[in-house]
Amino acid sequence: MQDRVVLITGASGGIGSAVARRLAREGASLVLAGRTQQKLDELAAECEGAGSPKAVAVATDVTLKAQVEALFARASATFAQIDVVLNAAGLGILKAIQHLSEEDLDRQLAVNLKGTFLSCQAAVPIMSQQPAGGHIFNIPGILGQYPMATAAAYCASKYAVVGLTKSMALDLKRANVRFTLLYLGGLNTPFWDNAGMRVQRDKMLSAETAADAVAFALAVPAPGVPNEIVIQPDSHQFL
Ligand SMILES: NC(=O)c1ccc[n+]([C@@H]2O[C@H](COP(=O)([O-])OP(=O)(O)OC[C@H]3O[C@@H](n4cnc5c(N)ncnc54)[C@H](OP(=O)(O)O)[C@@H]3O)[C@@H](O)[C@H]2O)c1
Numbered sequence: 001m002q003d004r005v006v007l008i009t010g011a012s013g014g015i016g017s018a019v020a021r022r023l024a025r026e027g028a029s030l031v032l033a034g035r036t037q038q039k040l041d042e043l044a045a046e047c048e049g050a051g052s053p054k055a056v057a058v059a060t061d062v063t064l065k066a067q068v069e070a071l072f073a074r075a076s077a078t079f080a081q082i083d084v085v086l087n088a089a090g091l092g093i094l095k096a097i098q099h100l101s102e103e104d105l106d107r108q109l110a111v112n113l114k115g116t117f118l119s120c121q122a123a124v125p126i127m128s129q130q131p132a133g134g135h136i137f138n139i140p141g142i143l144g145q146y147p148m149a150t151a152a153a154y155c156a157s158k159y160a161v162v163g164l165t166k167s168m169a170l171d172l173k174r175a176n177v178r179f180t181l182l183y184l185g186g187l188n189t190p191f192w193d194n195a196g197m198r199v200q201r202d203k204m205l206s207a208e209t210a211a212d213a214v215a216f217a218l219a220v221p222a223p224g225v226p227n228e229i230v231i232q233p234d235s236h237q238f239l
């Protein structure tokens with residue numbers, strides 16, 4: 001990952017921070033985004049200590065177009081290129097349909113879908129003009145592929161990320177932008193702290209598994225690209 005620049009939204013979260021640490025050890029430069037500047041500053045310092053030549057922390061609310069545009073402008077002003085974008089900002093509010101509020105739906109669509117949309121829309125013009133193109137990772141998770149009780153609004157936001165990503169890939173057929181969808185089963189991250197559902201966290205995947213998946217996809221030589229990676233705990237295979 002030497003000489004490569006990776007921008008991560010939701011960088012302070014379980015998946016985003018695990019990927020940042022992993023790619024820092026492999027020598028990537030990093031742009032770390034999330035809403036909480038202090039967490040991002042601490043992570044940036046840790047990543048630089050672990051081998052990243054430069055890690056910048058940019059407080060960003062991915063639901064706000066102006067802030068997403070400012071994030072990519074800052075990345076472009078700091079680095080010569082943006083090679084990889086990982087859209088890991090997201091949240092889950094898991095309740096049966098009878099208990100989901102309009103606000104629950106709006107928040108999940110705003111962060112999970114619109115945030116991913118805005119980030120991709122900002123990344124594509126930059127990546128498509130780079131000689132080496134670019135690689136965008138979106139994370140529908142397994143609930144972008146299968147339904148689950150209590151997940152009507154969450155699944156709606158994640159199935160939408162799948163449609164968004166696959167259609168964008170067709171729009172950009174000759175633009176040298178690669179896409180990988182990560183269909184991950186439950187990972188033991190802070191995602192579950194406020195999701196409203198009790199789960200057996202000790203039986204879940206670790207966030208490092210997501211980092212392994214990203215590292216694997218980035219190691220596939222161009223023009224190859226793993227478009228979809230599915231990883232479940234072995235107790236949930238093919239579910
Ligand atoms: N954990 C799982 O089991 C699992 C499984 C499959 C898929 N996923 C998906 O993977 C992604 C990452 O999940 P995770 O487990 O890493 O969750 P997490 O630990 O809760 O992290 C979520 C991250 O999103 C950021 N965020 C939330 N709202 C934001 C906003 N409006 N603007 C910018 N950043 C925002 C949070 O930082 P701030 O609060 O500081 O902004 C945090 O860094 C999500 O899309 C999730 O749906 C998770």
